[in-house]
Amino acid sequence: MRTMEKDRAKLIGRYRRHGLLLSLSLLALCARAWADGGLVLLHQSDGPFVVTVFAAPNPPRVGQVDISVLAQDRADGRAALDGEALVRLHSEGGMTVVGRATRDAARNRPLYSVLMNLPEAGQWELEVTIKQGNQGKIAARALGQMSVASPRPLLRSYWRSLSLPWVIVALFALNQWLKRRAASRARQNM
């Protein structure tokens, strides 16, 4: 009876461990999100704010681009935490992409961040509007340009996942070779 309980406890322990290992492995597979910050695109003063706009990756490429906005009080440099940032991008080809940057979407919480999907390479006009107050009154506006490069080759984006099998195959080959060598040495010693 005691043995059965012991076995059961052992079993539950193993389940937990395997479950934890599996969950952790799955988590480890998750792709990394773009960080806020990166390239400084704009640094302008307008109204009561100094507005700095960042873009990641550096350089911005076709696909997802993280646009982060830092609005600082012109007088004391304190970050504005109660506003809202509207990011508007307009391409040479006449395409417009609009996004609302929020602090909740930012990793670096004093910044307002938004992930935007840019469908084409080239020069884009960037307009950032900072709104403040309950009625969303426009407090500052910053205008600039952003060069968007062609998309990163997929092989470069996913090289870690794609190289995994070949690394493991190489390690397996090395493992087998070492085993065989150890076995032949053992035979020689006998």
Next chain:
Amino acid sequence: MNPFVETIFRSWQPDYGAPAVLLLTCVLYARGWLQLRRSRQREFGVARLTSFLSGIAAILLAIASPLDAFTDLLLTAHMVQHLLLLMVAPPLILYGEPYLPILRGLPASVLKQGVGPFLSSPGLQRFGRRLTHPLVCWLAFTIMSLTWHSPKLYELALGSPFWHEVEHLCFLGAALLFWWPVIQPRPSRAQWPRWAMIPYLFLADIQNTALAAFLIFCERVIYPSYAAAPRLLSLSPLEDQAAAGAVMWIPGSVAYLIPIGLLTIQALGPRQPAVRPSSRRAELPVIQPKDASTPFPAGHPEGWDLLSVPIVGAALGRPRFRRAVQSFMFALALIIIADGLFGPQMSSMNLAGALPWTHWRGLVVISLLAAGNFFCMACPFTLARDFGRRWLPSRWHWPKRLRSKWLAVVLLTVYLWAYEAFSLWDSPWWTAWIVIGYFVASFVIDGLFRGASFCKYVCPIGQFNFVQSLVSPFEVKVREPGVCRDCATYDCIRGAGGRRGCELALFQPKKSGNLDCTFCLDCVHACPHQNVGIIGVTPGSQLTHDRYRSALGRLSQRMDVAALVLLLVFGAFANAAGMIGPVVALERTLQQRLGLESLLPVTSALFLLALLVAPLLLVAACGVVCRALCGGAIRWQELTCSFALAFAPLGFGMWLAHLAYHFLTGAPVVIPAAQRAASDLGSSLLGLPNWTNTPTLLPLDWLPSLQILLLDGGLLLTLYVGWRVARRFSARGAGALSLLAPWACLAALLYATGVWIVFQPMEMRGPTRETPVMQACPMSRRTPEIRH
């Protein structure tokens, strides 16, 4: 708290990769530490565990806390981060003596078969000894520290997350090496006398002080990024640089001076035992397998039984549980039929469109990966079978000529073709009729013929589950073979006391693998010795041998089984390819060029080419080459049948990547679909459906990586099984490798096709490809905000 400070404290990084790896390391360490503590309590005290965990926490603090979020804006924050990685985390980790606990924490087979040969390799031992030589360690640390602080490399790291990660890895690796001779964790031995560590640390401190002084007294901003960054605090860029230098100087020096002080006290102390430097024969800090301190456990633990798990095991062990699950599935099937026939004919709005094609398929493959063939266990069609047996004679034997998988191969081909040709997923009405057809077929076939003929020879879903469950981690098998040797009643196959035995004629003592097993657990209930369980097995292990299997014989002689496996492998790729943009565009181009009114002939031709012609040619060619390589000593059929089984994991990987994708992106659509169905019936209990905002279960950006990793797993298991099969035919490594070569090439080709499919934009055929579900889950990233 000041809102700004509060904001900073909330800036934790939402990245799971590195923390997950660190957590996994902690789990391994803790597991090994617990085992070692039983026999070596004094050496592995709580202080070791605490120190190791603190070291890991310091790394987490450096890379996942607000510190990391502010490294782009403040050099001081960046320097604190480096200090944690260079001076705090490594000594704490090494004091935890992680080597033995982490090895011990690994599963025994991984340690013995996987890591063991590397650890006992003399070459690697030599390399380790040289790498941990104090001179090498000191140089590595100093060079790494100076190089990465040069403006060019520092800017590179600031501008690219990848290079930033590389920088951190270099720092952590070099620091672990640097602190290695100072801490000298077991089982390594000192290569220099203990007192020599005092000048070792002192010289490192001089280098650190020089670098810090340069930062403090330099009159220009060394790193241009910080000059351009907005100032979050009242510090100017130069003041920030000076503050960073001060952080490097003072706490950095303290980190060196504390061990210098301790070592000096140790060296001057009266009771200090003389520590002799080891000779050239000094042992490496690696495990010697035959040593007394070997971490290899004495034996393998037996496979564990799911039926022994509390609650789950108790539930599975009751025959009524299966009936309850089947009844639930039966009720769902009735709902699908009703909604499919009478609901709106837009698949994403209809339960017959969402439940079978998105949820059921996705959950089937996920459960096959995580556990086993539990969906056959819950099959609602077998309820109809039981009615059929009551009302129809059920006395004939299944025709001898049809006792193989060939009928199933034909039916599966027809099903897969019909799915593509008629976009079955897009037609709730057809879906409902398929479900009805299934009930009728099961009712008639098992009502007329004995045994579970429908499951064994006819059901395409069952065949799919049988083949994919060859890679599952659980199998219904005997717990203790010795018990079966003394058994004379064979209740597991004959049945006893009103309980059925295995209707698929699988005799437990000779059963191997999940092929033909529906997880009905009749054998479990029938066995009077309670000797059958759901036992954990190594996925794919049953594919490597060619022993006689009950009701199946030797799989190397079963061309029909090989054909079934290959059909499902190539079907996985063809089925996934059918939904991507380039294939749909090719079909439309061909349709236009041939002047056809319908897409059906083109779809059918392409699909049959991918499903029948391509596998036939490729596999036949591989078999011929393989036979030639072994000098014609083995029959083509035997080689082909044996190696064909090895492809099951790769096919499963592709099915998983495809169907799990639909499930993860489209699962929430069942909510508005159920709300719509309920409101159609006049019930407002579930609320009104909201079609506009259906979230995904995983961020879309994660999916390609996940899909590739599933394919990676499939490829690796296929190659491994192929290798084991090749070793069956050739004892020589080189011979086995040449036998494997053509099949490995085919596996690589399929893998490359799978990766290509994953990267393509999704485009579905059929009239409703612009439905809400499809808009929510394109293969490429979403662009909802674009306006022309």
